[in-house]
Amino acid sequence: MAGTLAEKVWAEHVVRRGDDGAPDLLYIDLHLVHEVTSPQAFEGLRLAGRRVRRPDLTLATEDHNTPTLDIDLPIADLTSRTQIQTLRNNAAEFGVRIHSLGDADQGIVHQVGPQLGLTQPGMTVVCGDSHTSTHGAFGALAFGIGTSEVEHVLATQTLPLAPFKTMAINVEGQLPPGTTSKDIILAIIAKIGTGGGQGYVLEYRGEAIRALSMEARMTVCNMSIEAGARAGMIAPDETTFEYLRGRPHAPEGADWDAALEHWRTLRTDDDAIFDVEIELRASDLEPFVTWGTNPGQGLPISATVPVPEEIAEENERVAAERAIEYMGLIPGQPLREIPVDTVFIGSCTNGRIEDLRSVAKVFQGRRKNDDVRVLVVPASARVRLQAEAEGLDQIFLDFGAEWRNAGCSMCLGMNPDQLQPGERAASTSNRNFEGRQGKGGRTHLVSPLVAAATAIRGTLSSVADLAADDPTFAALDVAELDGSPLAPLDPQVPVQV
Amino acid sequence: MEKFTTHTGIGVPLRRGNVDTDQIIPAVYLKRVTRTGFEDALFSAWRNDPGFVLNQDAYRAGSVLVAGPDFGTGSSREHAVWALKDYGFRVVLSHRFADIFRGNSGKQGLLAAQLAQEDIELIWKVLESEPGTEVTVDLGARTVTCRDIVAPFQVDDYTRWRLMEGLDDIGLTLAHEEDITAFEQSRPSHKPATLPAKHLPTVEIKAARPIALPITPVGR
Numbered sequence: 001m002a003g004t005l006a007e008k009v010w011a012e013h014v015v016r017r018g019d020d021g022a023p024d025l026l027y028i029d030l031h032l033v034h035e036v037t038s039p040q041a042f043e044g045l046r047l048a049g050r051r052v053r054r055p056d057l058t059l060a061t062e063d064h065n066t067p068t069l070d071i072d073l074p075i076a077d078l079t080s081r082t083q084i085q086t087l088r089n090n091a092a093e094f095g096v097r098i099h100s101l102g103d104a105d106q107g108i109v110h111q112v113g114p115q116l117g118l119t120q121p122g123m124t125v126v127c128g129d130s131h132t133s134t135h136g137a138f139g140a141l142a143f144g145i146g147t148s149e150v151e152h153v154l155a156t157q158t159l160p161l162a163p164f165k166t167m168a169i170n171v172e173g174q175l176p177p178g179t180t181s182k183d184i185i186l187a188i189i190a191k192i193g194t195g196g197g198q199g200y201v202l203e204y205r206g207e208a209i210r211a212l213s214m215e216a217r218m219t220v221c222n223m224s225i226e227a228g229a230r231a232g233m234i235a236p237d238e239t240t241f242e243y244l245r246g247r248p249h250a251p252e253g254a255d256w257d258a259a260l261e262h263w264r265t266l267r268t269d270d271d272a273i274f275d276v277e278i279e280l281r282a283s284d285l286e287p288f289v290t291w292g293t294n295p296g297q298g299l300p301i302s303a304t305v306p307v308p309e310e311i312a313e314e315n316e317r318v319a320a321e322r323a324i325e326y327m328g329l330i331p332g333q334p335l336r337e338i339p340v341d342t343v344f345i346g347s348c349t350n351g352r353i354e355d356l357r358s359v360a361k362v363f364q365g366r367r368k369n370d371d372v373r374v375l376v377v378p379a380s381a382r383v384r385l386q387a388e389a390e391g392l393d394q395i396f397l398d399f400g401a402e403w404r405n406a407g408c409s410m411c412l413g414m415n416p417d418q419l420q421p422g423e424r425a426a427s428t429s430n431r432n433f434e435g436r437q438g439k440g441g442r443t444h445l446v447s448p449l450v451a452a453a454t455a456i457r458g459t460l461s462s463v464a465d466l467a468a469d470d471p472t473f474a475a476l477d478v479a480e481l482d483g484s485p486l487a488p489l490d491p492q493v494p495v496q497v
Numbered sequence: 498m499e500k501f502t503t504h505t506g507i508g509v510p511l512r513r514g515n516v517d518t519d520q521i522i523p524a525v526y527l528k529r530v531t532r533t534g535f536e537d538a539l540f541s542a543w544r545n546d547p548g549f550v551l552n553q554d555a556y557r558a559g560s561v562l563v564a565g566p567d568f569g570t571g572s573s574r575e576h577a578v579w580a581l582k583d584y585g586f587r588v589v590l591s592h593r594f595a596d597i598f599r600g601n602s603g604k605q606g607l608l609a610a611q612l613a614q615e616d617i618e619l620i621w622k623v624l625e626s627e628p629g630t631e632v633t634v635d636l637g638a639r640t641v642t643c644r645d646i647v648a649p650f651q652v653d654d655y656t657r658w659r660l661m662e663g664l665d666d667i668g669l670t671l672a673h674e675e676d677i678t679a680f681e682q683s684r685p686s687h688k689p690a691t692l693p694a695k696h697l698p699t700v701e702i703k704a705a706r707p708i709a710l711p712i713t714p715v716g717r
Binding site: 003015016021025027029037040042044048049050053055057058059068069070071072073079082083086102103104106116117118120123146147148151152154155156157160161248250251255256258259262287341381385386397402403404405 | 498510528529530531532533575579592601603605655666667671673674676677680681684685686687688689690692694695699700702704705706707
C-alpha cells in the first residue's frame with residue numbers, strides 16, 4: 001500500500017498494535033536527555049526499582065541551564081548547578097553516556113545528536129524538549145515528550161502513541177538571494193498559524209527544500225513545533241547521506257551499504273495521499289521577521305507593523321493589540337525602522353557552523369553598530385572549535401561581538417544570558433513569547449543574515465539594506481550564503497587550541 | 498503503582514471552582530529535581546491564610562479532596578498531581594476535571610472521580626458540620642460513601658481498570674516486554690548505538706570571558 005514517509009517510519013517501529021482504539025506501542029531508536037526534564041523521570045525509575053532498559057540508545061548532554069561564560073568555574077546559580085549535578089549523578093547511576101560542560105561534544109542536544117552521526121534516516125528520536133522535531137531533517141520521526149514519557153522511554157525504550165495525520169508542505173522554486181531556510185519556516189508558520197499543524201506530522205517537500213543543506217533543513221524542521229505540529233520531516237537524499245558519511249556513529253562498511261539501501265526507500269510514494277497539502281513559492285519569499293509575541297506573527301521585512309483596527313477577526317485583533325503593546329511598537333511603523341538593543345545569534349535553530357559562517361561573511365572587516373550588543377553562541381562546543389579553527393571567532397571579536405561557549409543561552413531565560421525588561425532583541429532563536437528571553441524582554445525572530453545586517457545597521461535590516469547603504473556590500477555574494485550546501489562540520493578537522 | 502480498590506480517609510471540603518494548577522502548585526517549585534517532597538508546595542499561596550481548610554487540625558490529615566467544578570485547569574504541569582499525592586491525597590472528587598489534569602492523575606495513581614454537583618454539595622455539608630468525617634471511595638462499585646450519603650461517580654473504564662490492577666503506563670508496557678524483546682532482536686545492525694561511545698579527538702575547551710573592547714563608531 002502506498003504510504004507517506006512518516007507512515008513508513010511509524011510502521012517500521014510498531015512493537016505492538018493497540019487493540020480497541022488503544023494506542024500503538026512504538027520502539028524508540030534514540031532518546032536524548034538533558035538536565036531540565038529528566039530529574040523526575042530518573043527519580044521515578046529509582047522509586048519503582050527500575051533500570052534504564054537501553055543505556056546504549058540514550059545520550060545526555062547539558063544545555064538549558066549552562067552558562068556561556070566562565071564554564072571552568074562552578075555554576076553560580078545554585079538551582080541550575082543542582083539540576084546539572086543531578087543529571088551527572090543520574091547518568092553515572094544509570095550508566096548513561098553524558099557530554100558535560102567542558103567536553104567537546106557538549107552542546108544543545110539537537111546539535112549533538114546530528115554532529116555525532118547518531119541521528120539517522122528512518123529512526124524514531126525523542127527528547128523531553130519540544131524542538132526534538134529538528135532531527136526530522138534526516139527523515140527521522142522525532143518529537144518532544146513530557147517527563148512521564150521520558151521515564152516511560154527510559155524504562156521500556158517504547159512509547160504508546162496515538163496516530164497522527166499527515167500534511168505536505170510543498171516549497172517550489174528557488175530562494176532569492178539573502179533569504180534562508182529560516183525565512184521559509186517563518187513564512188510557513190505565518191501562513192498556517194501556530195495551531196495549524198496540530199495533530200499532524202509535516203513533510204517538507206519541493207525543489208526549494210531539496211536544495212537546502214542539511215543544517216538549513218534542520219532549521220526548518222526545528223520550528224515545526226511552532227506551527228503546533230508534533231514533528232516535521234524531510235525525505236533523506238544524497239545531501240543527507242553525505243552529511244552522515246564518516247561521522248563517528250555513522251554505519252561503516254557493510255552496515256553503511258545496508259543502511260543506504262534502506263534509507264533510499266524512505267520517501268513518500270508517488271501515489272500516497274496526505275491529509276492536507278500546502279503550497280509555498282520560494283521565489284516569492286523575502287527575509288521574514290516577527291513583530292508579535294508568537295512565531296506566527298511574522299511578516300516580510302519590507303512590511304509595516306499591523307494596524308489592529310484593520311484586522312477583521314476579533315480574536316486575532318485582540319491578540320495583535322496585546323502583542324503590539326507588549327512589544328512597544330506603533331501600528332503602521334515600518335519593520336525596518338525598529339531599533340534593537342541586542343542581536344542574538346545561536347540556539348538549536350540557528351547556532352550551527354553554516355549559520356556562523358554566513359554571519360562572519362557579513363561581519364568581516366566591519367564594526368557593529370554602537371548601540372547594539374551582539375552575542376554569538378555556537379550550538380555545541382564542537383561547533384565552537386570548528387569556528388575557531390576557521391578563524392571565525394576573530395571576525396566576531398573584531399566586529400565587536402561577544403563569542404561565547406556553547407548552550408541554549410539567550411533562547412530561553414534559564415541561564416545568565418537574558419534580556420532586561422523592555423530590552424529588544426533580533427534573535428535567530430525560535431520563540432518570541434512574552435518573557436521568553438528574560439522577563440519583559442522583546443524578541444523579533446530573524447534569520448542569521450537578518451541578524452547580521454541588523455547588528456550593523458541597528459534596526460531590523462536585510463543584507464539588501466546593507467548594500468543600499470554601502471556599495472562594498474553589493475560585492476558580497478549573498479547567494480552563496482544560504483540555500484546552497486556549505487561544507488558541513490568536519491568532525492575530524494584538526495583543532496588547534 | 499499501588500493497587501486502588503477502596504479507600505477510606507478524612508474528607509477535605511474545598512469550596513472553590515476552577516482551581517487551576519498554578520494554585521495547586523506555583524511555578525516557583527518547578528525547578529526542583531525530585532518527584533517527591535512537593536507536599537509543602539501544595540496550595541502554598543492559600544496555606545498562608547490561617548483560615549484555609551488544610552490549616553485546620555481536623556482536616557490536616559485529609560486524603561479525599563472534595564472540590565468545586567473544573568478542578569485542575571491551566572498549565573499541564575505534572576507537579577500538580579505530585580503535590581496532591583505527596584501531601585497524602587489519594588482521591589479528588591469534583592463535578593468536572595480539566596483533561597490534562599485527569600490524564601496526569603491516571604498516570605500517577607491519583608483517582609479523579611467525577612460526581613454530580615448536588616452530591617458534592619451534600620458531602621461538603623457533612624464534612625463542614627462534622628470536621629474529620631471519613632469518606633469511603635469504592636472504585637469497584639464506583640460509589641462514594643459519607644455518613645448516609647451514597648453517591649455514584651464516573652471514571653473511564655480504562656483508567657479504572659489500570660488503577661484497580663495497580664498498573665501504571667510503564668507497568669502496562671512492561672507486560673508486553675516479550676514483544677519489545679522480540680522487536681529488538683529484529684532491529685537492523687546498522688542502527689546506531691550511543692554505547693560504546695565513539696569519541697572524537699579530545700580537545701580542551703577554553704572558557705569564554707566577558708569582553709571589553711574599545712568601540713569605534715561605524716560609518717553609515
